[in-house]
Amino acid sequence: MPVDRRQFVTLLGVIALMPLPRAGFATPREVAMETLLIDKPSGGVPNNKLPVMIYHRVIPPNVVDNADYLEHLFRSNGWPPQWRYPVYTFTHFHSNTHEALGVFAGTARLQLGGENGKIIEVKVGDVLLLPAGIGHKQISADEEFMLVGAYPPEMKADLCHDEPAQLAARTKAVIAVPLPDTDPVTGHSEGSMLAWHKK
Known part of the structure; x- marks a missing residue:
């Protein structure tokens, strides 16, 4: 049945008011989370009483561009992406800000907390939320990381x-x-919104 101009404009208005599907975005129910507490200083690395947040399977399996997906997710949740790069191979930390690291390619072993810190393995779809002061460095990685x-x-x-x-x-x-x-x-719910704000 043909639609006249008035009906078409009305239809556009109705569509504009409909909620957009979030099938392409991670939700708190889909993302596995764990925490890692590194609250003691190590050498010159202060670390933090806030736990490191580790999110798994953040990228859905049907995503075409993993990096673009993570950048859009971070930006939509108020964390503007600033770079694409591996992790430095020396212990370092940031004293003025927290940091989100999203793995969009490859795998690596990272050391958190300083020269005697815990070594974890990360792969595509993992996101680390590092509190300010948490030491981190890359121990090893494949070429794609x-x-x-x-x-x-x-x-x-x-x-x-x-x-x-x-x-x-x-x-x-x-x-x-x-x-x-x-x-x-996760935006305004779960993740660090629970684990950090209750501290």
Whole structure:
């Protein structure tokens, strides 16, 4: 049946009011989460009383461009993506911001917490949410390993090395970093919204 101009405009208005499907985005029910507490300093690495958040299977199986998906997810949840790169192969941390790392290609072994820290394996679809001060470095990786990195709005991460003489000042800076308003994976619900805000 043909639709006249008035009916067409009305139909467009109705469609505009309909909720958009979120089938292409991770939801809290679909994402497996775990936490890792690294709250003791190590050398010149302050670490943090907030747990590291580790999310698994964030990227749905039918996604064509993994990096684009993660960038869109982070951005839509208030964490503007800033780079695509692996993890540095030396221990470092950020004293002024929390950091989201989304694996869009390959696999790697990362060390968290400093030179004597825990080693974890990450693969495509994993996202790490690192509190400010958490030491991290790449131990090994395959040739494809790549991440999307994101931070809370208007944040530019500093780059701090494992320098024991700077520990006191950097610990003070880490404590002053505010909690983020949203979680890069789950938005306003679950994830760090529960694990960090209850601390």
